[in-house]
Structure formats: structure tokens, C-alpha cells
Amino acid sequence: MIQFFETYECKIDDKGRLKLPSSLVKHLENLGGNFVVKRSVFNTCLEVYPVKTWEQTIQTIGKVNRFKARNLEFIRKFTAGLKTVEIDKAERILISKDLKTFANLEKEVVVAGMIDYFEVWDKTAYEENIKTNEADFAQLTEEVMGDVNFDDDEK
Template sequence: MDSLIGTYECKVDAKGRLMMPAALKKQLSPVLQDGFVLRRSVFQKCLELYPMQEWQNVMQKVNKLNRFKKKNNDFIRRFTAGVKMVEVDLNGRLLIPKDLTVFANISKHIVVASAIHIVEIWDKDLYEQVISDAALDFADLAEEVMGQDDDDHGLS
């Protein structure tokens, strides 16, 4: 699957269902029938939606961890805490389970944002705050992460 593109403002209905944005649904169309895994983000108060194949790729790495090491076992438990299999229904809606809605402080207005091969689901106000806070340090972060002088020619 190619990298996903786009950030979309959406609404969640009273039952916790998100209508998938048409442009994102089109990008995900080759994998819609396989389903998704929805989980808590490690670093932020948002949710991560993994197409099933992408989740399998991550789990291949996780499955290589030695479970007889306590830190590995603790990581696996926390990484998979609250993980749910979800599907997009025939009407193009995705049900966000209540426990994950509570974790991410999701209210009516949300942002669905592409993050390479996964989709992040944010409460709109929290997303705006994180993006605003991150903007102050983004130039330094971009230089540190992407500005190496090795054989990479950069993005521009």
C-alpha cells in the first residue's frame, strides 16, 4: 500500500461512528475488506488505525521479542492494551469503541490524519493544540530527523 495522504475534519455520531472521508476511503479501498486494527497511540492521546496488513507487519516485529524478558513482556502488554479489530460498514462508517473514545478524549468533532501507512484519529481541539505546540519546534525537529548529510538527498 502506498503512503496515505490527507487530513480531514469529521464528526462522530452519538453511537461513536465515524463516517470515513471519501478521499481516505478511496485510498484504503484495496484493503477495506481485510479490516483494521484500532489502538491507543504510544506517544499521544489519539488513536491509530492500522490496515490489517500493516498491523501484521508491526506484529511480526513484536513477535520476535523474547517474552522471558520482563521489559519485553511489559511492552507487549501495554502496546496491545485496548486493541480492537474494526471494520468499515457498508455505509462507510467505522465504530470507535467506547474505551478508545474515552482514552483519546474524542467528542463530536475529530480530525482523521494520515500518518504514512496508518491513520490517526484525534479529538479536534487536542489535534489543533498538538499541531500548534509542535510548530514551534518543527524546524529543529525536521533538521535533526531529515537533515542528515549522508547519501540521502533530502526531500527538496
């Protein structure tokens, strides 16, 4: 099972080369070393998918009726700017200029695991996004996880 759950602070240079931590690189290489980078739908960050995960995502999207204009618009926007990348010998991935601009990536970035993919954020934007008070997070946790029946997973 693919699992990304750690958060890393990294650096990106002016050419868009994102230096990844060695521990993440080892995990990524075990997944084949090729990845898809795309714009996030809900945030100003990037999503990086191992090809295997991306293929599952694209299979789901491929089931939508492409004879409906709204569906075509969704596919077009969902895949806008999408790039395939691989890890170079210096343990970096290249973020294209358009994707780097979209996510406002300058120097300091955060790589945040999202279970089967990871996000790449501008560090300041990431810190702002996760900022919350305890009561708000407790309420969010209850809303998202409160109806999950964990006993079903054990059967």
C-alpha cells in the same frame, strides 16, 4: 505501497461511529477494508492500521523475548484495547467506548495520515499538538531529516 498523507475533519457520534470521507473510504477499501485500531503510544489519539501493515508491526513485536517481564509488559500495554474494525455501508468505522474515552473523542475529530497508518484525534487536541512556531519546526526538521542521505534512495 500503503500511503496515508491527507488530513480530514470528521464527526463521531455518541455510539462511536466515525464517519469517514468518501475519498479515504475508497483508498481503505482497496486495502481490504479491515483495520486494527489501537491506543497511540506517544499521544492521546488512536492509530488505525490496515491489517497488512499491522501484521508487519506485530511480526516485529513477536521477535522480542517473552521470557523477560518488561517485554511482556510492553506487549500487553502496546496492544491494550486493540480492536479490529471494518467499514460499514454508511462509510463509518466503529470506535469502541474504551478507545473513544482514551482519545477524548466527542464530536469533532481529525483523521491524520501517518504514511502507513492514520491517527484519529479530538480536533482541539490535534490543533494543539501541531501548533508550533516556524523556528521550532525548522529546528525539528533539521534534527529529523538533516542526516538523511537522499542519494541512497535512488541507487
